[in-house]
Amino acid sequence: MTPQSVETGDEPLSKSRLRLWLKLLKASNLIEDQIRRRLRDQYQSTLPRFDVMSALSRSPEGLKMSQISEMLRVSNGNVTGIVDRLTDEGLALRVAVPGDRRASLVRLTPKGQAAFAEHAAAHESWIDDMLDGLNADDVEGMIRRLDYLNETLEDKE
Numbered sequence: 001m002t003p004q005s006v007e008t009g010d011e012p013l014s015k016s017r018l019r020l021w022l023k024l025l026k027a028s029n030l031i032e033d034q035i036r037r038r039l040r041d042q043y044q045s046t047l048p049r050f051d052v053m054s055a056l057s058r059s060p061e062g063l064k065m066s067q068i069s070e071m072l073r074v075s076n077g078n079v080t081g082i083v084d085r086l087t088d089e090g091l092a093l094r095v096a097v098p099g100d101r102r103a104s105l106v107r108l109t110p111k112g113q114a115a116f117a118e119h120a121a122a123h124e125s126w127i128d129d130m131l132d133g134l135n136a137d138d139v140e141g142m143i144r145r146l147d148y149l150n151e152t153l154e155d156k157e
Contacts, residue, residue, distance in 0.1 A: 031130055038126055052082045053116040062095055062105030091115055
């Protein structure tokens with residue numbers, strides 16, 4: 001009997017794994033939809049913009065556009081439009097890379113850092129509110145299991 005054919009209850013393990021994936025996807029989509037709505041309603045912002053600002057906040061020395069794209073797993077074109085708008089609004093700036101005339105690093109300005117800090121604090125509060133039905137043991141157990149799942153999936157790449 002292969003691991004795929006082991007049954008859990010009345011269904012094959014493969015069906016249970018499929019149900020698990022669908023439940024993970026549903027939970028993720030429900031949370032993401034709430035975050036998107038709140039960013040739009042409270043900050044007239046978007047989740048991709050938040051993600052770019054988050055990446056830049058973790059790299060104060062700056063990131064190349066390709067690095068941002070790679071971190072967020074999106075196209076350079078998506079990142080370029082967001083960075084252009086952040087730059088126009090004074091939230092980010094482009095800095096030339098010494099020795100590479102074609103490349104530039106993108107950094108948050110002090111205004112961008114302050115805006116992101118406000119958005120990040122709200123984001124944390126929203127997540128805390130959405131997941132308030134989970135106690136500390138639930139959270140720790142789920143984190144351990146999802147870490148294991150992520151490691152397993154990365155090993156298969």
